[in-house]
Amino acid sequence: MSHDAHAHDDKNNGIFKITMSLAITCFISGVIIAGAYAITEPVAAEQRVKAKNDAMKELVKDAESFKAVDGKEGWYAGIKGGKVIAYVVPASGKGYAGKIDMLAGVTTDGKAIDFKVLKHAETPGLGDKMVGDKFRKQFANKDPKDMEVVKVPTDKNIQALTGATITSRAVTNGVREAVEAVAAYAASQKK
Template sequence: MVHEAHAHDDKNNSIFKIAMNLGITCFISGVIIAGTFAVTEPSAQQQRIKAKNDAMQELVKDAQTFKAVEGKTDWYAALKDGKVIAYVVPANGKGYGGNIEMLAAVTPDGKAMDFKVLKHSETPGLGDKMVESKFRKQFAGKTPNDLEVVKVPTDKNIQALTGATITSRAVTKGIREAAEMVAEYSASQKK
């Protein structure tokens, strides 16, 4: 009987040791992860800011600086010689594969300039052609009224991507809404 009790104590003891080691390992892992996050997160944050600035600069090449627009989430005014030459604003559209997230560059009077797709799940070889300049350059200088998808090419509207009308409409709707919001905002600033 004494022998059995001793074996039972050893078993409990080894379970306790395993639990302790596991606890210590989890704690150390947590400290390492937290430390790594503390070191890398500011860098990741800087990378995100740099990526956004690069995207905005790509959309509004003449801009010297970008300034956050007060009271508007993720809106930026593109400035040249202290004057607003464009706004870069978020735009969204419901595409064939889900939400299409974009950044739209719009002139202060509400004309589309260009856009950049940030995230999408559109069909490779069809809908994903929305990122190509051939499709994107159709938007330059268009007012919200002209931002309409057509299947027969015209200079006035947006010609749909072959085999991707839903994607074309989603992008166009997102850019049209962004242009309308900028035009409305600009008009309210002049009052």
């Protein structure tokens, strides 16, 4: 074998070794990533469930447990002593900077309890005040007909957040629609 042919074999051999080690590295990385995903995804899913349960518990404090409502996606019934005492349902409204995703707590006779904002992109310092107690407390025990945003405070309506009327309306409309949906559903259950 000439010196050149030997050098050529070594070169091919070197390329083969590099290719093999790359392939092995990629395979191992893939296994590690898939393994990490297999470990972290259930944890993330569990955290999402826990966050949702915590949010529901916050909205319906007296409930001992929550169970999914058949045929209603994302709806949960708050149970106490074997009886449904309230519902927690998804709500959303179109805010100033996009969709506002919420959960609304609603009594079985169709009154608002409270709401929790899950996701929003409203202006910091203005629109994000919707998560504050002062604004949220206005919803407690309200009928849908009283969920109207006003700029001048009244006893029965929802006073708009200063400088954030669009956000105030978005939240109010979202919660009102959720309360109306529960009221209709609860009425259909009584028949």
